[in-house]
Amino acid sequence: MLELIGVTKTVGGQTHIHPTDLALERGSLNVLLGPTLSGKTTLMRLMAGLEKPTTGEVHFDGKNVTGVPVQKRNVAMVYQQFINYPSMTVYENIASPLKVSGESPDVIDREVKRAAELMRLTPYLDRQPLSLSGGQQQRTALARAIVKKASLVLLDEPLANLDYKLREELREELPKIFSASGSIFVYATTEPSEALLLGGNTATLHEGRVSQFGRTISVYRHPRDLVTARTFADPPLNTVPAVKHGAAFMLGDAGVDGASRLPVPAHLATIQDGPLTLAFQPHHLSLSEPFAGAPRLPVTTQISEIAGSESFVHVTHGNSRWVMLAHGVCDLDPAMQVDVSVDIRHLMAFGEDGKALAQVPAEEPARAR
């Protein structure tokens, strides 16, 4: 198990990482999710021993390894930029960590071929990395990290430079490869959809702070605060200021007195009357009716973005700008008035301090898988 205990990092008086506690189990996949400069890379470097924490301790399997440099720890890293030895073949590249650790030729051959098979590199083993596509080069780097059987594997946006189709396929395969290895995997990404496809656990990062850590799907569905909900939303989270008044939320910004309201769903019935922020995901806004009697709100269309299987329609409601998910290709003309339904069963409510109201107990991070 890798533990960060009260770890901070300050550089030149600037706080890069606020006090952080994290415990990552063996055989687990842990996603660090946050925008650029939120602290993902710094946190990884602290985990690897490439940086020493300003305060706090790093423990590995109960042993204090704070300040133990990366060379003396069994760590593998894969970066966004593909890093391979250009003069070696793909085979030699994958074999290199095994040679360094003095494995026998038989073991090396078996492990290299197994990793190559997993990464679909078998036809390219005799080629040199630079003659391969970006995807193949990155898979070579991934294969090298996997054969190393490191106890900690750090992947810093490893798929960011690849075609999205290849990313799609590798995202589906990587969790299988990870769960077979028994290492602790830490995977940094800026993309919420990537975290969801990978599954496992997710720590959301915002301005050097871990805002929440738990099972990925649980953090997505039950964010403890608005910061986490926003970090875990792409396209941006839909929000609207509102006032709870008995059985109704009066949407505060529509400009028409009391005309725009939503019924309070059962899971939010216990929260107190007063001002709050309502939030919901794009797929909870739709042209169709998600359930019988779903409330509808008037919106004005802005622009439609088409993602192949789905489309994201940007709309406004009063002063609020929202995004609605539509199935298939949906290219609505701008400036149309339409009524859309809100799936209030998934509505989230946050208090003025940004904390979730009517909290659902979040699931613990997944243990060994």
Next chain:
Amino acid sequence: MARITLEHLRHAYGPNPASPQDYALREVNHSWDDGGAYALLGPSGCGKTTLLNIISGLVRPSEGRILFDGQDVTQFSTEQRNIAQVFQFPVVYDTMTVYDNLAFPLRNRGLSEDVVNKRVPEILDMLELTSRARKKARGLTADLKQKISLGRGLVRSDVNAILFDEPLTVIDPHMKWVLRSQLKRLHRQSGFTMVYVTHDQTEALTFADKVVVMYNGEIVQIGTPAELFERPKHTFVGYFIGSPGMNVFPVAIEGSKARVGGMDIELGYAPAVSANQKTELGIRPEFMELSRSGMPVRIRKVEDIGRLKIVRAEFAGQPVSITLPEDTEIPAEPHVVFRDNGIHIYADSWRVGREA
């Protein structure tokens, strides 16, 4: 603005090309409308960058001609073609202010400060850079610098076309939403002919009126986003557009039936296929429904990705993906139903439609 005609273009990087495999770009013969928004979409190595470089004048095609509004520009340099380009990585002058960076393409062409002072603030406003106008470009983040590059591409109003080469690669996802919508709005406002190269389906489908899908040096389909999603002409289009892509598996065609693993799927028409062709059935994950009746299916894994569930299953011995809405229950004894309008038959990878 110009209409762009690609006349029997072919390109090989090596000398003496003999077979189609020797061509990075196989025969392209198309005409693109003045003021249209086109995207060249495909994986790396598909030939899209070669085609873009032929349009911009960086590469002379081995065969064929390129015309702007009927004028042969095949031998023209990039500058003579009068086009603006935005590249994958930012091209900005660090020592200049944001304002001067945007003014540069105008001043370089000898336009008056009146024009500069009218045009630059418009672009600053559009890209939400007004507050940084007087700051030096040095020290800005990569995505701000790339916004400046976009602005430099958009600032001139006298260009024949604007070419974009994967311009959003370095942009954070949160910012991509903003820039994608801004580019689309900008196209509608400006009426520029724009050609946008990308491997990202969302960027291509959002931006373009017509998407040009390329595969192995060939254009496999030119169509509106809806056409590409609803009626992929080639199995590659089915695979490449949509996430997950279209399920494609081999079938035997017998009259109006497709037979796979002992099951018959009624097509409602008899596809015109010949006996020696490889025949396949394609159906997108969105057009398959799990239910209590229908054809049996074995579920291997259910991935909950929040807004939907991706069911990885085995149908008649073939791996398939099925997508279901967030709150769908998975039946205990699952069966699958194919929605009629989602079934496509392919012969040697090309669609054989009802209308064919």
